[in-house]
Amino acid sequence: MLDCVIIGGGPAGLNAALVMGRAGRKTILFDEDKPRNRVTQESHGFITQDGVKPSEFKKRARTDVQKYRSVSIKEERVEIIEKASGVFRIQTKGGTDYMAKKVLLATGLRDVLPEIPGIQNVYGTSVFSCPFCDGWEMQADIDPAAKRTGNQKGGRYCGDRLGAIRFFCGTARLRNHSERRD
């Protein structure tokens, strides 16, 4: 019987696994490895890791977790969770069953993009959902003078409008993508 099964091996699941390992709890983390930010090149705004590649961040997080022998990581999708008599039965895609006292869901979010032709091709490159994550890098596109003058208006522009916009574009790059498609 496992103390805990964690479903999802992104930052949330891996951090939970680290804490479970340090508490000596027998835990398995299952991860299908389809993180929300898999379209991005760099992740920003997390102190000590600003600009890190998401894959590198995940590698480092796994290294931290693997120091603790009570936790193991399996790259497999969980398909079924059932609870009977206070115990969870977790079944993976491969059909293997595990029993656990607790289940921690860290399965993340899935972005639902607006219906704009071609948006899939540029999401995470020049179209983003989070101004704080990617606005800084886009400032030269929004205000071409920014690079030359050192004016940081673009980053401020994105941050200031967080409540008003859902998706924002680095316009110059989006135009380049359109040209390539035509």
Ligand SMILES: Cc1cc2nc3c(=O)[nH]c(=O)nc-3n(C[C@H](O)[C@H](O)[C@H](O)COP(=O)(O)OP(=O)(O)OC[C@H]3O[C@@H](n4cnc5c(N)ncnc54)[C@H](O)[C@@H]3O)c2cc1C
């Ligand atoms: C374009 C873009 C850019 C971003 N940039 C930044 C940034 O710069 N800075 C920042 O802080 N944040 C950024 N984010 C947000 C960041 O990606 C999320 O906050 C973060 O990934 C959330 O972590 P999580 O562990 O909750 O989920 P995820 O990282 O999505 O991980 C969830 C994991 O659970 C797995 N999973 C789901 N269901 C199952 C199942 N049934 N069985 C097994 N495994 C399963 C998935 O495959 C995945 O690996 C960005 C997001 C996007 C889309």
